[in-house]
Amino acid sequence: MSQPARRGRPPSEEAALRILDAAHALLLERGYDRFSVEEVSQRAGVAKTTLYRRWPTKDHLIVTLVTRMQDAVEVVYSGDVRTDLVRYLGQVVAGLDRMRTAGRPDGAHDRSAGLVAEVAAASARHGDVGDAVHLMFARRNAVVLALLDEAKAAGELRADADAETVFDQLAGAVYYRLLITGRPSTPDYLHGLVDSALRGAAAGPRRPDPRGAHS
Structure with missing residues (x-):
């Protein structure tokens, strides 16, 4: 049987x-x-x-863990791209802070980037880890780029706005503060950052390109 x-x-x-x-x-x-x-x-x-x-190494395992943490952050277009981006960046910063303070007594803060810097170093040590890190960010970034494309389709952003450039401004600033300056990305900072990034991409009359005067 x-x-x-x-x-x-x-x-x-x-x-x-x-x-x-x-x-x-x-x-x-x-x-x-x-x-x-x-x-x-x-x-x-x-x-x-x-x-x-x-x-095969703890670096490989940790990259998988970081990917899992990133995938837990929901990215959904609600019809208000500014609110969506502020919420998303807030969740990213909260996750980065958890990674920054991992293993420290009482979650003590300092200017170290902690685990984030270790993942960056691991990607340099192992070629396949580097490939996994690049794939992790490419997969995650694609979700946010899709949100920005939805905002374009809904008329919140200009049709010719470059979603990748907008996202680079946001993610680049957050990781620069974490890895280089060590300064916190507070809610006020994130609101201002999103406002600044969207200012040039928002639907409406375009400002003249100053480069045109020299062409």
């Missing part, structure tokens, strides 16, 4: 989810420096060989 088919996730997928859940908790608790793949395998109840088969 044949055995009934098992329901639910395959064992390999269940193990991967346990690994990622354990790794996420340990990363926030210990930070990058004290993050141990061996302890992740113990907490997840899986053999180290199972973990290393999928993630």
Whole structure:
């Protein structure tokens, strides 16, 4: 007599989810420096060989975790692109702050970029990690670019507004403050940043291009 088919996730997928859940908790608790793949395998109840088969180094595992964190941030066009972008950037900054303070007593802040800088360094150490980081951002950025395209289609932004340029202004400023200046991206800062980025892209009469006077 044949055995009934098992329901639910395959064992390999269940193990991967346990690994990622354990790794996420340990990363926030210990930070990058004290993050141990061996302890992740113990907490997840899986053999180290199972973990290393999928993630050969802790850098590979952490990039997967960061991708998972990013995918948890919802991006939806509500009909008000300014509100949507401020909300999205606020969620990104909150996630970056969690990564910045991972493993520090009482979530202590300093000017270090923390885990974000470590991910950037990991992408330079391992070519395949770098490829994964680039793919992670390309996938995530595509969702926000689609939101901006929806705003264009709805008439909130000019039809010729370049969505990639608008997004680069927003993301570039947030990561510059995190990685270079160490200054916080407060709600007031984010509101002003979105206003500034949208000012040149908003639908309505276009301002003359000053370069035209010299052409």
